[in-house]
Each structure stands twice: as structure tokens, then as C-alpha cells.
Amino acid sequence: MRxxxxxxxxxxxxxxxxxxxxxxxxxxxxxxxxxxxAGLNGRARIEGIEVPRxxxxxxxxxxxxxxxxxxxxxxxxxxxxxxxxxDRHDIAVDVERAELYCxxxxxxxxxxxxxxxxxxxxxxxLPEDKNGGFEGxxxxxxxxxxxxxxxxxxxxxxxxxxxxxxxxxxxxxCYPSGLRGLNNLxxxxxxxxxxxxxxxxxxxxxxxxxxxxxxxxxNKSGKNPCLLCEIGTVFHAMHxxxxxxxxxxxxxxxxWRHTPSLASFGEKDAHEFFIxxxxxxxxxxDKGQERNDSEDKGNCQCIARKAFSGLLRxxxxxxxxxxxxxxxxxxxxxxxxxxxxxxxxxxxxxxSVEPNERTCSSTLFGCLEMYTxxxxxxxxxxxxxxxxxxxxxxxxxxxxxxxxxxxxxHIKRFSQCLSRRIILKNGQYLQFPFxxxxxxxxxxxxxxxxxxxxxxxxxxxxxxxxxxxxIFAVVCHSGILQTGHYVTYLRVKDQWYKCDDPWINEVDExxxxxSQTYMLFYVQRRLVINFQRVSTRIASAVKQSSKG
Amino acid sequence: MFGQSQTSLLLFxxxxxxxxxxxxxxxxxxxxDVASECHRIARLGLDHNLDEEEEELRLSAEARARVxxxxxxxxxxxxxxxxxxxxxxxxxxNEIFECMNCGRSVMAGKFAPHLEKCMGKGRKARLKMxxxxxxxxxxxxxxxxxxxxxxxxxxTSTNRLANGSVGAGxxxxxxxxxxx
Numbered sequence: 001m002r003x004x005x006x007x008x009x010x011x012x013x014x015x016x017x018x019x020x021x022x023x024x025x026x027x028x029x030x031x032x033x034x035x036x037x038a039g040l041n042g043r044a045r046i047e048g049i050e051v052p053r054x055x056x057x058x059x060x061x062x063x064x065x066x067x068x069x070x071x072x073x074x075x076x077x078x079x080x081x082x083x084x085x086x087d088r089h090d091i092a093v094d095v096e097r098a099e100l101y102c103x104x105x106x107x108x109x110x111x112x113x114x115x116x117x118x119x120x121x122x123x124x125x126l127p128e129d130k131n132g133g134f135e136g137x138x139x140x141x142x143x144x145x146x147x148x149x150x151x152x153x154x155x156x157x158x159x160x161x162x163x164x165x166x167x168x169x170x171x172x173x174c175y176p177s178g179l180r181g182l183n184n185l186x187x188x189x190x191x192x193x194x195x196x197x198x199x200x201x202x203x204x205x206x207x208x209x210x211x212x213x214x215x216x217x218x219n220k221s222g223k224n225p226c227l228l229c230e231i232g233t234v235f236h237a238m239h240x241x242x243x244x245x246x247x248x249x250x251x252x253x254x255x256w257r258h259t260p261s262l263a264s265f266g267e268k269d270a271h272e273f274f275i276x277x278x279x280x281x282x283x284x285x286d287k288g289q290e291r292n293d294s295e296d297k298g299n300c301q302c303i304a305r306k307a308f309s310g311l312l313r314x315x316x317x318x319x320x321x322x323x324x325x326x327x328x329x330x331x332x333x334x335x336x337x338x339x340x341x342x343x344x345x346x347x348x349x350x351x352s353v354e355p356n357e358r359t360c361s362s363t364l365f366g367c368l369e370m371y372t373x374x375x376x377x378x379x380x381x382x383x384x385x386x387x388x389x390x391x392x393x394x395x396x397x398x399x400x401x402x403x404x405x406x407x408x409x410h411i412k413r414f415s416q417c418l419s420r421r422i423i424l425k426n427g428q429y430l431q432f433p434f435x436x437x438x439x440x441x442x443x444x445x446x447x448x449x450x451x452x453x454x455x456x457x458x459x460x461x462x463x464x465x466x467x468x469x470x471i472f473a474v475v476c477h478s479g480i481l482q483t484g485h486y487v488t489y490l491r492v493k494d495q496w497y498k499c500d501d502p503w504i505n506e507v508d509e510x511x512x513x514x515s516q517t518y519m520l521f522y523v524q525r526r527l528v529i530n531f532q533r534v535s536t537r538i539a540s541a542v543k544q545s546s547k548g
Numbered sequence: 549m550f551g552q553s554q555t556s557l558l559l560f561x562x563x564x565x566x567x568x569x570x571x572x573x574x575x576x577x578x579x580x581d582v583a584s585e586c587h588r589i590a591r592l593g594l595d596h597n598l599d600e601e602e603e604e605l606r607l608s609a610e611a612r613a614r615v616x617x618x619x620x621x622x623x624x625x626x627x628x629x630x631x632x633x634x635x636x637x638x639x640x641x642n643e644i645f646e647c648m649n650c651g652r653s654v655m656a657g658k659f660a661p662h663l664e665k666c667m668g669k670g671r672k673a674r675l676k677m678x679x680x681x682x683x684x685x686x687x688x689x690x691x692x693x694x695x696x697x698x699x700x701x702x703x704t705s706t707n708r709l710a711n712g713s714v715g716a717g718x719x720x721x722x723x724x725x726x727x728x
Contacts, residue, residue, distance in 0.1 A: 108584060452588075504633070512611075
């Protein structure tokens with residue numbers, strides 16, 4: 001039996017529990033209410049009665065259960081005695097944890113109404129969902145996009161035949177459209193690697209197909225360069241029938257004009273380029289005009305925002321009173337710290353074990369978990385709770401309020417050693433999945449966890465349940481900083497391709513899994529099914545334009 | 549009856565016994581806490597992707613083992629003879645095209661250094677840029693904020709991959725105000 005909330009299932013009660021509820025309803029729970037003390041860490045306990053002792057043996061150690069019919073307390077050893085003696089006294093509550101226990105089944109049981117009472121005290125402090133309006137807009141947009149994805153090739157048998165004949169003529173066109181090498185223009189592999197991944201993002205590629213016949217995509221010199229138009233140019237070059245590597249010279253030129261601070265010859269950070277390009281697209285709306293950023297801030301619907309933008313939530317909770325202040329901030333990606341691996345372990349033989357060989361290797365889940373973990377803020381933060389004026393400190397916790405269509409995860413491998421102004425790279429392997437479920441990192445999950453995972457329909461639950469992602473591109477960095485090299489692995493219909501500047505080659509899935517990743521690109525799974533059709537649509541659009 | 553040292557020993561022994569007594573109680577309680585939480589998570593189906601996660605971990609471990617094997621031939625580490633289209637490429641791209649800034653013919657692989665000189669860029673020539681307020685830097689932001697880009701907050705010791713020298717890539721901002 002599934003509850004309203006899609007995040008968890010309301011477990012089916014055992015017959016003893018349902019029996020109990022039929023007989024007594026929720027009155028005993030409500031009577032217990034005043035004795036339930038919910039802590040700030042999600043734990044709850046029964047308090048207010050004298051020191052609980054087992055009525056049979058007077059023991060106070062171990063788990064103690066209070067019968068929910070006669071309030072008799074028993075320890076685990078004598079719980080059976082109580083059940084047999086009384087007349088159907090089988091439901092009890094764990095005094096230290098406020099969890100229901102069925103003595104006949106001998107197991108912990110769960111009830112949504114009981115849980116509701118446990119959290120009801122604290123739930124008043126929950127943040128209101130401020131962004132309900134925006135979420136609604138986003139859902140509409142994605143629905144619209146989904147409809148667009150259906151190209152109607154089945155409706156046009158002539159088109160379908162054209163597709164098939166294309167396939168027959170050139171043996172090389174059995175490769176998916178859009179695969180093309182990019183020439184390195186002089187330490188520009190950082191740009192090439194990001195372009196390869198970016199142009200593969202389904203929402204962006206859909207958008208660029210439709211812009212194909214757009215007039216404004218011819219760049220006028222002298223005006224401020226439109227990065228979106230430049231990307232469109234590269235996109236269509238990638239999907240042309242010419243397989244020789246393309247030189248994204250105009251792209252570099254336009255980017256340098258747009259971002260003067262990064263305009264210099266030499267290797268750059270691929271992530272920096274990625275963010276810079278997305279900001280560039282954001283600055284120039286579809287109309288090709290430069291937009292004043294201070295207006296439309298929350299309502300921007302540029303493709304960069306639509307495809308990549310998510311909402312990160314930061315909760316700061318006062319340790320003293322539990323009052324939580326919440327800030328939401330849009331983001332194009334999530335930068336994840338890697339676990340510090342400067343530890344060396346001494347094994348049984350008392351020899352140091354190399355970090356690479358130790359049992360706990362770092363995983364993407366570990367990084368995400370670290371990112372969303374509640375963090376105690378140091379006492380130097382000068383925290384003043386606005387509710388209780390306490391200064392004991394606070395707990396800060398990050399979570400994802402709204403997931404983007406395309407999720408870019410950036411692994412912070414580079415760090416600066418301040419003392420010697422040297423940039424260090426953490427080259428440790430990071431395990432990552434091809435299929436990613438982001439449920440545990442949503443704001444709804446962290447909130448739920450803060451309340452001990454009690455069954456309760458929290459107001460701020462995400463209505464959008466698209467948490468399943470599939471990976472489609474990986475940007476990897478090898479070598480040390482100054483002389484390092486970037487490559488991109490692209491996944492097209494379950495075949496992986498390595499894009500190493502002008503070289504496009506097929507690789508095994510294992511190579512990708514074992515690689516040292518720097519940026520991971522995931523897309524919502526519901527968009528992947530349509531991806532296959534996008535490629536055929538592009539090929540058809542390009543063929544159409546080259547004819548007429 | 550007992551000497552002073554013997555009494556102290558007795559007391560000491562008693563303290564040890566008491567403290568281990570309490571410690572055991574505490575430890576038991578913590579263990580049951582964890583068990584109770586896991587039981588709840590499992591019963592409510594909150595860990596429904598555990599199997600998938602384990603499967604991914606297994607696949608990654610297998611992949612690493614296979615790749616580390618010397619007989620693995622899945623990737624030749626850049627020593628490819630041809631790409632999927634049957635082409636080969638020189639180490640420096642030799643396509644010739646016209647520079648869009650000065651009109652001269654440039655070779656692709658040397659385009660970036662040419663453009664740097666041709667546009668008057670590089671470390672010597674920096675355009676004036678507007679910096680946003682210190683709000684962008686003092687805030688400990690973990691994601692990349694939109695629209696103004698700022699690198700990792702200066703309070704953490706991280707920086708960008710730079711042009712061979714630290715600090716060459718300065719934080720760039722559009723001069724916009726931050727999100728409310």
C-alpha cells in the first residue's frame with residue numbers, strides 16, 4: 001500500500017497493530033503526546049514518567065518498553081510475560097526511541113498517525129516552500145519540450161526511407177550524428193572537452209536544432225559576440241556530413257571577447273570554461289540582445305537556465321532551539337569536495353598501507369553524502385539565532401531543492417596550497433555510477449531525515465519526482481596541472497566514444513568506469529529515451545537545409 | 549584492616565568496573581539506535597536503490613580490475629592509428645584558416661597564441677573589469693552561483709587550474725548583484 005508521498009511506502013501494519021487501532025483508535029497516541037520529547041537530531045523519547053523500571057524484575061538496563069494499554073513497563077526479557085498475562089496487550093512503545101513495538105510479532109512496527117504526533121511539535125518550524133510558483137513553470141516547460149521531441153518520422157514514410165538510404169550509402173554514417181573531432185588550437189583541450197559534453201546535452205541540442213534556420217545566428221562583427229550563436233555554429237558543424245576535425249576558432253575568439261579575464265594563451269580549467277559559457281548564454285537571451293541581469297532574475301528562461309539550473313538549499317539550524325533559516329540559490333552545477341586521503345593506515349603487520357590500496361575508496365555517493373551532511377559551524381562564526389538569541393552554534397546543511405534537467409557534477413580535484421602557492425591535484429580514483437538516483441540528496445530527504453524519517457507529509461516535499469539520471473558525458477583530466485590534458489567520453493546509445501581533440505574512437509565501458517573523472521554530466525532518465533530520435537531529427541534537418 | 553594502598557586499589561577496581569558498566573550500557577544503547585534507524589529505513593522502503601548502488605560499485609570494481617590488467621586492449625592511450633572515420637591526425641592541427649581579428653592566414657594548432665598577440669591579450673594587457681561587491685567572495689558558496697561566476701570562496705584554499713602561474717585567472721564577475 002503506497003502512501004501519498006512517493007518517497008516512501010506506508011508499510012502494511014501487522015494484524016496486532018491494526019487490531020489495536022480498531023479497538024482504541026489514536027487516543028492512546030494523543031494521550032502519550034505530552035510525554036514525547038523530540039530532539040533536534042530526529043530522535044524522540046518518552047519522558048516525564050519516573051525512571052522506568054521493568055515491572056517484573058525492576059531492571060533499568062537495556063531496552064524498556066511501555067505497554068500502550070496499561071502503561072506497564074517491561075524489559076525485553078519480560079515483555080513476553082506481560083503479553084501473556086494481559087488480555088491482548090501486544091503493542092508497546094520503546095521508551096528511549098519512541099518507536100512502536102509489537103510484542104507478538106517481536107518486531108518494531110510503524111504507524112503514520114503515531115509518527116505524525118511525534119513530529120507535530122517540531123513541524124511548525126519548517127520552512128515554507130517559497131518556490132512553488134517557479135516549480136510549476138518548470139514543469140510546464142519540460143512537458144512542452146517532451147512533446148516537441150516526437151519528430152513524427154513515423155508519420156512521414158518518405159522521410160523514413162531517406163534515413164535508411166543515408167545509412168546504406170556511407171558505411172561511416174552508421175556512427176551517430178554529431179560525432180566529430182575538434183582541433184586543438186593551442187592548449188584548448190579544456191574548451192574542446194567541454195564543448196563535446198555540452199553539445200550532447202539533450203535539452204540544449206533540441207534547442208539548437210530549432211535554431212538552425214534562425215537569422216540571428218550569423219554573427220555580426222563589432223557587436224558583442226553572442227556565445228549562444230557561436231555554440232549553435234559549432235553544433236551544426238558537428239552534425240554536418242564532413243568528418244574532418246572542426247576548428248572552433250570563432251568560438252575561442254568570441255569567448256575571449258566575452259570573458260577578457262580568461263582570454264590568454266595557455267591551459268585553463270575546463271570547469272571554469274563551462275560556467276563561463278553558461279553565464280555567457282544566460283547574459284544574452286534568445287532575442288540576441290544583452291539583457292540587464294537585475295531584472296528577470298528569477299524568471300529567466302534562457303536555455304542555459306532551463307537545461308542546467310537547479311536550486312541549492314542551505315539550512316542553518318540553531319543548536320539551542322532548532323530554528324532553521326533557509327536560503328535558496330540557483331546553480332548551474334554542483335562542485336563536490338573529494339574526501340581527503342592523506343591518511344595512511346597501519347595494517348596488521350604494522351606497515352603503512354598506500355592510500356590506493358586501502359579498503360575505503362572514494363565514491364560519488366560518498367562525495368554527495370558529504371556535501372549534504374549537517375556540518376557543525378565553528379564558534380568563530382559569530383552565530384546569533386534570531387529566534388532564541390542563542391550563540392551556542394549552528395548546524396549547516398546543504399541539499400538540493402530542485403534538480404536540473406542536466407546535472408553537472410564537478411569534482412574538486414584541484415586545491416591550492418596557500419603557503420607555497422602551488423596548485424595540487426588529487427588524482428585519486430572516484431567511483432561513479434552510470435545510473436544515478438538523487439533522492440537522498442533532495443531537500444525533502446534531508447528534512448525528513450532531520451525528523452527521524454517519520455512518516456509525515458511534509459509541506460516542502462518536492463512534487464517533481466524525476467530523480468533518476470543517466471550519465472551521458474564524462475570529462476577527464478590526466479597529468480599534472482600545467483601540462484595536463486582533457487578528454488571527453490561520450491555515451492551514445494550505450495556505446496562510449498572517446499573524444500580526444502581531433503580523435504574520435506570507440507572505447508569500452510570499462511575504460512570509462514576506470515577513468516579519473518573531473519566533470520560528470522547526467523541527464524534525467526526520462527529524456528534519454530527520446531535521445532535516439534533527436535539524432536535522426538538533426539540529420540534530417542541538416543539534410544533538408546543542405547538541399548534547399 | 550586494609551592498608552591504604554590496598555584500599556586505593558580496591559576503589560580503583562570498583563571505579564573501573566562501574567565505568568565499564570556504564571560504558572557498556574551506553575554502547576548498547578547507541579547500537580540499538582542505529583539498528584532501529586536502519587530498520588525504519590528498510591521498512592519504509594527508503595533504501596530501495598541499495599541494490600542498484602551495489603551493482604554500480606561492483607561494475608566499477610570489475611572495470612578497474614580489467615583495465616589494470618596488462619593484457620587489456622580496450623584503450624591504447626592515445627596511440628590510435630585511425631579514428632572511427634578512418635582518419636589520422638597530426639599532433640599539431642594543420643588546417644589553415646583566416647583569423648577573424650586581423651584577416652591573416654593562421655594554422656589551427658597555432659591559432660591561440662596568434663590570437664593572443666593579435667588581440668593584445670595576455671598577462672600584459674588586461675581590460676578593465678567591474679568587480680561585484682565583496683558579497684561574492686565572502687559568501688561561502690558551494691555551488692556555482694548564477695549569474696555572476698565566482699570561483700571557490702577564498703576562505704577555502706582552492707583555486708583554478710591556471711596558466712602555469714597561480715593567479716593568472718582572476719575572478720570574473722559581470723558586475724551584477726547577487727540573488728536575494
